[in-house]
């Protein structure tokens with residue numbers, strides 16, 4: 001363990017931001033208490049099958065929509081999962097069968113119809129994601145859509161069981177309420193077997209079935225497909241939390257959005273429209289620029305095509321701002337970082353907020369086989385580390401600028417109020433959203449190909465893996 005920690009710390013010296021911190025945190029024991037519990041709720045394979053063994057009990061059944069469905073989750077079932085046995089290389093991602101226990105009292109079991117891919121999945125497979133505290137035998141995957149198959153005991157009695165704060169305000173405690181309408185925000189609505197849902201899972205969605213806490217699922221809007229449902233939660237929440245909560249969205253603000261044609265980027269563009277803010281979009285290619293002009297009606301002057309040269313990139317970013325009104329950006333949504341950080345930061349207006357939530361420029365494009373102990377990997381990382389952006393915090397005071405970083409997954413770590421994510425979802429769903437753009441679809445069997453394509457950076461919109469029909 002000590003050896004691994006030292007190695008991880010060395011690795012941190014060569015990586016930046018979230019990923020670098022991630023490497024070190026993987027080996028810190030202080031994290032593991034909450035992390036393991038959360039992971040084990042579904043993502044971790046070890047212990048599932050052997051914790052609850054024996055005969056499969058019969059559940060209770062009901063007729064719904066002409067079909068007979070199991071009402072209670074009192075039996076374990078066999079499922080298929082994609083599991084990373086040893087992180088570091090896509091080759092270690094294997095399809096397996098395992099047993100899924102019945103959902104816990106506050107959980108539901110979902111038959112997964114579609115899985116949405118995220119950058120964090122790539123980092124998980126590569127073994128570079130700190131939130132994946134148990135790195136071996138992990139079922140990756142953060143979001144999904146599907147059909148509720150079974151409901152935990154406490155959720156079946158929702159009328160008399162709701163969550164509230166303890167008197168000292170530190171914990172959530174279960175209290176009774178005769179009125180279902182008093183169910184707290186963020187706690188999830190009344191869920192029924194057969195409901196179409198979309199949700200967030202702290203790992204475990206690369207699977208045909210999973211158990212998930214009710215706070216983390218919401219009904220899919222009626223006119224959305226399962227693929228669109230699987231494309232909403234992570235990217236939508238990332239855009240919402242970054243731009244609305246941290247960026248303090250407000251009419252008239254000027255917003256610079258990195259990778260604007262990606263999933264999070266497209267949600268940021270929608271939020272700009274909802275709040276009457278003016279976006280400037282950064283994209284990696286001409287094709288993406290054309291797509292944004294066509295589908296989002298952006299002017300050419302509102303789109304910056306990212307150049308390799310930071311000097312030229314800076315000119316373009318500042319140029320686009322000057323064409324607006326020259327006053328600088330109020331918010332920057334930055335998931336690329338590295339050498340592309342400073343041009344944006346320098347064109348931030350006083351009181352502006354630079355929101356950092358990713359570091360895509362540190363991800364080597366290409367095959368996932370490029371592992372972090374290979375020479376090739378270090379060759380691509382070291383120059384980036386040496387030229388990484390540095391801020392003089394003293395100057396930040398005089399400039400009235402703020403840099404804020406976040407990772408959504410820490411809103412589910414048990415240290416934050418577990419209902420925070422649910423509350424954010426409820427806030428978001430009060431708005432009317434365009435159905436998310438699904439850019440590419442793969443079959444469940446094609447998970448490795450889907451991840452490879454996702455990581456190529458060629459995708460526009462969401463990459464989705466289809467699991468089962470409704």
Ligand SMILES: NC(=O)c1ccc[n+]([C@@H]2O[C@H](COP(=O)([O-])OP(=O)(O)OC[C@H]3O[C@@H](n4cnc5c(N)ncnc54)[C@H](OP(=O)(O)O)[C@@H]3O)[C@@H](O)[C@H]2O)c1
Nearest residue numbers: 119238259262263264283284335357358360406407408457
């Ligand atoms: N902090 C959080 O909680 C959180 C949550 C979700 C996502 N994220 C981050 O947000 C970013 C966007 O996520 P997304 O879900 O919107 O992904 P996405 O739809 O696949 O978009 C990713 C885009 O990143 C750009 N990119 C830049 N450098 C890249 C590289 N080296 N390799 C591959 N792509 C590269 C590409 O667009 P261009 O070339 O056009 O720029 C690509 O299309 C990612 O960095 C992800 O880690 C953070």
